Amino acid sequence: YKNGVNMDLNKLGYLLVISEEKSFSKAAKKLFISQPSLSQYVSNLETELGIKIFDRNKYPITLTSSGEVFIKNIKEMLNLKGKMLREINNYSIKNLNSLKIGISPFRSPYILPLILPEIKKFYPNIKLIIIEKTAKELEKLLEKEEIDIALMSLPLTKKNLNFIKFYTEETFLITPKNDYYSTLSIKNEISLKNLKTESFILPSKGIKIREKINSLFYNNHFFPQIYLEIETQETILSLIKIGLGIGFTSNMSLIHKDWKNDFYIFSLKEENIIRDFAIVYKKNRLLNEVENTLVEILLKIFKSEEFS
Known part of the structure; x- marks a missing residue:
């Protein structure tokens, strides 16, 4: 033309x-x-x-x-x-020998046990390689094509990536099972202003949910007393359970090992932390059969009654 x-x-x-x-x-x-x-x-x-x-x-x-x-x-x-x-x-797909999946170590204990058995059932001969990195590192690996896909939270910082969302969840404030905390709340809702003297156990800096938590504090002019910063969600939950402080977690985490029974769980009066999770891949790249099957598995699992 x-x-x-x-x-x-x-x-x-x-x-x-x-x-x-x-x-x-x-x-x-x-x-x-x-x-x-x-x-x-x-x-x-x-x-x-x-x-x-x-x-x-x-x-x-x-x-x-x-x-x-x-x-x-x-x-x-x-x-x-x-x-x-x-x-x-x-x-x-007939010549596909491996699939490299990137995921945050903060989320891998909750997502991988749900999806890997299903993938293995459909494709028993494909070698699965799991790369655990922070969200920023995963985006860089996708750009360099060093991993095929990543399971991570939105939003993305790189424009040359596509995503398919599979789950939306709220992040809750959790406390030990101490009746004192129930006196601070109304209808399972608690205000940051009632938590000024509390010790917080938070995800380490560099973990994506920490950025959301920091924004929550900043937006509401709240200055938390941070007792510990931890790399993994499971350790945070374990320490809050024994009464060392309070913190934040998600529905995905609470379902795992039935943690719901071990804490008081509150929504925040000031604002809710809502997060979207997606399968992410490089733009202009067609998902193969295994990756499309993974999308279907994720959508099915996270639309189930357990996660609703």
């Missing part, structure tokens, strides 16, 4: 969204791009092809006769691309 119009199939897919939404603004919002950029792309394409794809004089916008033919062929091309990629993917 003489003017260099982008005929990339992914961008041609924008036209399908416009035709479905019947609106440039709605399509742009759905595609996470600006409306002017989307309109300019379509205008350039129409000029290059010498046709009008959309009738903008109607509301909602409609396809022209030429546009209907063009959209029909785009759908066929995208279907063909999908078929080709599936065939390549199926061929590749």
Whole structure:
């Protein structure tokens, strides 16, 4: 094309969204791009092809006769691309010897025992390599393609990564089973202002949940008395259980080993710490069959009644 119009199939897919939404603004919002950029792309394409794809004089916008033919062929091309990629993917899986999974050591005790037996059941001959690093380190490893996927919390700091979310959870304040703490709360809710004299046992700096906790303190002008900073969630839970302090944990952690019975569990009056967890991989990389199966396993497990 003489003017260099982008005929990339992914961008041609924008036209399908416009035709479905019947609106440039709605399509742009759905595609996470600006409306002017989307309109300019379509205008350039129409000029290059010498046709009008959309009738903008109607509301909602409609396809022209030429546009209907063009959209029909785009759908066929995208279907063909999908078929080709599936065939390549199926061929590749036969030669797949290993899968490198990155995960935070703060989360690995809770997630890995749930998913690894399922993967082994479906793919007994694939060697699984587990890399335990902090979230920032995992993002760097994904960029360098030193791991295939990572199981980690959002948001991401790198723009060249994709993700599929599989779980959303609240982080709770937990205390030892001491009736004193129940006097500080109302309807299982507790305020930071009632915890000024308490000793906190927190995740070490550099662990992603610590950043969320620090933001909570900062936003509410709260200055905690930090007694200990610990690398692993299990150690934090063990020390809080015996009365050395109070801290934070998640539903995912509490379900493990039935920790729920060992603590008083509170939501915070000031604000809730809500976190999303996702399977993360490098952009422009197609997930293979094993990785797609892993996504299905994660979605099934974390949508179960136990985690709801």
